[in-house]
Amino acid sequence: xxxxxxxxxxxxxxxxxxxxxxxxxxxxxxxxxxxxxxxxxxxxxxxxxxxxxxxxxxxxxxxxxxxxxxxxxxxxxxxxxxxxxxxxxxxxxxxxxxxxxxxxxxxxxxxxxxxxxxxxxxxxxx
Numbered sequence: 001x002x003x004x005x006x007x008x009x010x011x012x013x014x015x016x017x018x019x020x021x022x023x024x025x026x027x028x029x030x031x032x033x034x035x036x037x038x039x040x041x042x043x044x045x046x047x048x049x050x051x052x053x054x055x056x057x058x059x060x061x062x063x064x065x066x067x068x069x070x071x072x073x074x075x076x077x078x079x080x081x082x083x084x085x086x087x088x089x090x091x092x093x094x095x096x097x098x099x100x101x102x103x104x105x106x107x108x109x110x111x112x113x114x115x116x117x118x119x120x121x122x123x124x125x126x
Contacts, residue, residue: 022046027107029055029125033062037118038111045109047121052102055125059107064088065117072110073119078103088119099125 003013023045027034036045051057061073071088078101088109099105107121 018042023109024048027121027123029057029123031122031124033120033122035063035118035120036109038109038116041111041114041116043111043116047107047109048104049107049123049125050102050104051099051125053099055099057097057099057105057123057125059084059121059123061088061090062120062122064090064119066111066115066119070112070115071117071119072112073121074108074110076106076108077101078105088117 001015005011018040020040020042022043023036023038025034025036025045025047027047027049029049029051034047036047038045059075066088068087068089073086073088074082075084075097077083083097109119111117
């Protein structure tokens with residue numbers, strides 16, 4: 001680690017290092033919820049599921065412990081494109097997205113800075 005103060009300023013800094021392992025899990029598309037909990041700053045959760053072309057996806061988050069603007073949830077398609085993005089603190093159904101591709105979709109839970117917390121994700125595909 002290298003700290004480079006501006007101009008000729010001097011001082012001290014306290015830093016804390018973490019070992020970060022992202023969470024990787026799956027959720028089915030039958031509306032069975034899965035809960036993820038991030039426990040260290042910088043940890044993300046990747047929740048995957050499969051869907052086929054033409055299905056309507058409805059995904060939602062419930063019971064978030066994150067406060068507003070402390071976490072983002074992204075829905076990515078099989079090609080890696082972001083299909084939907086929202087603040088984790090907002091509950092209720094989020095998206096009725098029609099799938100354009102068959103494959104593995106990923107919900108990425110990305111807390112901001114040092115935020116940690118939990119939330120429950122459910123997905124339906126019809």
